Amino acid sequence: MSVRRLADEQPASFEFNADNLRWAQAQIAKYPEGRQASAVIPLLWQAQKQHDYWLPRPAIEKVADMLGMPYIRVLEIATFYTMFNLAPVGRHFIQMCGTTPCMLRGSDDIKAVLKRRVGAEREVSADGHFSWLEVECLGACCNAPMVQINDDYYEDLTAENFEKLLDDLAAGRPVRKGSQTGRVTSEPAGGLTSLTSLYGVDGRSGPGYVTAGGESAPDYAAAAGEKAHQDQAPATSSAGRLAQEVAESPGKPREPVAESGRARTEVPVADHGQRQDARAQPLVGGPQQGTPADHPTKSAPADPSKTS
Numbered sequence: 001m002s003v004r005r006l007a008d009e010q011p012a013s014f015e016f017n018a019d020n021l022r023w024a025q026a027q028i029a030k031y032p033e034g035r036q037a038s039a040v041i042p043l044l045w046q047a048q049k050q051h052d053y054w055l056p057r058p059a060i061e062k063v064a065d066m067l068g069m070p071y072i073r074v075l076e077i078a079t080f081y082t083m084f085n086l087a088p089v090g091r092h093f094i095q096m097c098g099t100t101p102c103m104l105r106g107s108d109d110i111k112a113v114l115k116r117r118v119g120a121e122r123e124v125s126a127d128g129h130f131s132w133l134e135v136e137c138l139g140a141c142c143n144a145p146m147v148q149i150n151d152d153y154y155e156d157l158t159a160e161n162f163e164k165l166l167d168d169l170a171a172g173r174p175v176r177k178g179s180q181t182g183r184v185t186s187e188p189a190g191g192l193t194s195l196t197s198l199y200g201v202d203g204r205s206g207p208g209y210v211t212a213g214g215e216s217a218p219d220y221a222a223a224a225g226e227k228a229h230q231d232q233a234p235a236t237s238s239a240g241r242l243a244q245e246v247a248e249s250p251g252k253p254r255e256p257v258a259e260s261g262r263a264r265t266e267v268p269v270a271d272h273g274q275r276q277d278a279r280a281q282p283l284v285g286g287p288q289q290g291t292p293a294d295h296p297t298k299s300a301p302a303d304p305s306k307t308s
């Protein structure tokens with residue numbers, strides 16, 4: 001992390017436009033009197049979005065005025081978080097992760113491309129398309145190396161696919177977000193190693209994805225009868241049976257229901273009186289609070305305070 005300073009050249013003033021002002025006032029109104037400072041990050045973020053993705057000093061001061069905060073406190077926040085740009089950025093602002101997992105997986109190659117194609121850190125390229133910054137972990141280490149460009153992540157980068165990504169962005173062509181090697185989310189890079197019979201005919205794609213060959217993956221849930229089970233769920237699960245019973249005879253007292261070997265007390269949501277009663281019921285199947293340990297399945301008295 002390097003020193004973060006305000007840009008040398010600053011606009012004379014900053015005002016939220018009408019829509020953003022309404023939005024900002026709605027954010028401030030969410031907090032109780034005296035706690036308006038809690039809205040500082042959303043307001044700074046909105047100011048940045050309005051001002052070509054960088055925060056000039058007048059915007060920082062405007063936010064401070066709106067929240068009744070000293071300028072220095074808002075400046076501290078704006079200079080601490082790398083999500084706030086303190087100087088103009090390119091149309092495609094690239095945050096390159098250089099933390100250990102990304103570094104071990106080749107972020108130096110990505111950095112070399114950026115230096116060659118865009119220039120030095122924080123400099124906007126001559127065509128205005130790009131600027132970049134090295135940042136700390138962005139939380140996508142499993143698909144390292146990666147960059148964030150504006151609001152989207154691009155992962156599994158190599159020098160080659162990253163160059164192509166920059167070409168496509170500069171030319172306004174559609175680009176693929178996420179993994180650039182085609183893996184789904186953070187699946188193992190070499191394909192699935194478990195649940196392969198359930199997820200993905202090609203060992204890579206989950207249900208609903210189109211495979212590399214162009215065919216749609218089969219509907220495994222239907223094949224396994226899961227959909228049929230879901231359709232019947234209200235009648236076959238304990239919750240479903242209970243709901244059905246309650247609907248048919250709402251006043252009838254009910255015993256706790258044990259399911260899958262694990263004790264559970266199911267309470268009809270609509271019946272407040274029964275909910276109170278059921279709270280005093282012991283759980284079935286093991287020693288529980290209010291149930292004598294030497295008689296794990298014995299019912300405790302309705303009033304636990306009378307237990308001797």
Ligand code: FES
Nearest residue numbers: 097102137140141
């Ligand atoms: S180390 Fe790069 S995303 Fe975590």
